[in-house]
Amino acid sequence: MLRIKFLEISILILSIILTCSFFTKTHAQNSAIKTNEFIFKDVPFKACHASTIESTNEGLVASWFGGTKEGNEDVRIWVSRKINGEWTDPESVANGIQHQDKRYPTWNPVLFQYPNGPLMLFYKVGPHPSKWWGMLKTSNDAGKTWSTGYRLPEDILGPIKNKPILTQEGRLISPSSTENDGWRVHFEMTSNHGKSWELIGPINDASQYNVIQPSILKHGGDTLQILARSKENYVISSWSYDSGYNWTELKPTNLPNPNSGTDAVTLENGTHLLVYNHSKGEEGKWGGPRTPLNVAVSKDGNSWQNVLTLENEPGEYSYPAVIQSEDGLVHITYTWKRERIKHIVIDPSKL
Template sequence: MLKKYIAVLVLSCTLGMGSIYAQSATPWRKGIITDEFIYEKAPYKECHAATIAQTPAGLVASWFGGTKERNPDVCIWVSRYENGKWTEGVNVANGIQNDSLRYPCWNPVLYQVPKGELILFYKIGPKPSNWKGYYKTSKDGGVTWSAQEALPEGYLGPIKNKPVLLKNGTLISPTSTEGEGGWRVHFEMSADFGKTWTMTHVPEGDKTLKAIQPSILFHKDGRLQALCRSQNRTILQTWSADNGKTWSPLEKTNLPNNNSGTDAVTLKDGRQLLVYNHVLPPGKLAKGARTPLNVAVSKDGIKWYAALILEDSPISQYSYPAVIQTDDGLVHFVYTWRRERIKHVVVNPKKLKLVEIKNGEWPKVEGYTLPEVKGETKDL
């Protein structure tokens, strides 16, 4: 009995030391409250492009899942956070056109109308260059959904990141196209929560700058800032000083981009928070590995400070993050975990330790080195 007790004690101490070592070895984890998978097993092989929203009934998350991205069996799945855990994912939309034709679904985006319905935007089509925008609504926090509706011809809805609501009641959907005209950013605006829409484009400036998938931030001086994924090895930005009616030409920021999706949110304290892969592709390549997955914070949207590393394994990929801040002030992230599962991380933004990002390089910390990533990702 004594030997068994000693063995258990030694094991406990070993595990404890391992936990302490893990925390000391990853200093970029301050402020994290919850780190969990939304599900462990699913009836499909791959998943991607998660989104999250807070509803009066609680958190709701969505993503697309199927055999593989672009496969016709890819559907939209939804899970709700109830009684301290996530419900089993439910298939709420598919791309069946008729008895002989089926397309994959893409990039769901959730938006909770204040004192109204939960909207689920998504795309259906063989590929991003010719997909179409659709939506469903829920009156009970994602338990049941309306019939599928198509957005007006030429409108796609929010392409990856959440819409934002202006003080004047205008809902702006950050969106983009990838068709014959190349990568182009535009914004779709609605004054009646999606019943009718208008559109505004980012004017063409430097023709070498190509961007998609913007996310919108609010600034204290009234301006809007949109941060975008690009093919230019850097996050691109555009600004609006008239509530999104017009935008400035795209320009480079001082943050790298690996040609993968990002997301951002304006916090209640006025700071800007960005989640992205802080990865500069090697050489002249436009695409880089989708790890690590980083979080940065800024007061002005220009000078950024390193805050968190959500994932740093050399095993890619950790990508396509979405972020919101809930009424209690906590920040919620959801993202793709190796295309196998969807991760949910909760952070207290007041506990973040910030270090300035200089010359576009993530700050070095004594005793900690990011794992080396070998090879380039082939992910879309």
């Protein structure tokens, strides 16, 4: 009888401990999230995807592609600005019209604000990712008005999904990739606001790892790291010790990847933050559910800890973009069920 009572008490205590641990973790996660909102509700398109976000001296600017369905000719690039705490109605700023009888879909916008310079909007036009080309527009008024889009030089695609980084020397490094000869990563560099470009790579031949859509982390000095989407069920990493000219062999991290886009940023305090889907496909298969959507952090870029769940219900929550604004807060946008774009603000000190 005493043994039974002891067992019952032990089970009760363990249950209390687990329950308290769950609520403590949940409360900590909830307290880190400062804002959880949709950028828009009613819009003139059925589907949207591939958002990007940037901070300007006049506030936040977000962009994405939207139309009847990804890859359809009517898919355009849309922009919204956050003014006085409210997002403006989405405005179409780019399309794939070539002439009155030919039109292509647009893809994967990427925003980048040059310090004391223009806001740049990179995007792609073409029938398919294996055949698209890079385009660029600029804005001198924080996204209110835009220049005429122009095509980037041959073989220069612009940042393929995630933002470029600016080195201390003023060199812009765009993380890019191609899908026409296996999935391969390369880099595009400019020191004159895109007037001329230098092509680096590709850094892999797709024989072992098929990777696209890298994001770049800064480790101080000339050391850079990429994290990339892969077909191999893991987030894949590579390192450069000469500011992006040469890269190490690709290797998997300890984080899963269901063949879905990720994005990462190095915070002001040196912590690295990644937004990704913590799931993967079945053994021997690539591709899995694009849920849950998570935030992981790392001090060294090698060991990653999953610290926050943004979405965990059935559905697609994917293609995140992440930045840190001047006030230290982290801004994340992502695809919500291909119907809307969600914006979440996180206080990284509470992760």
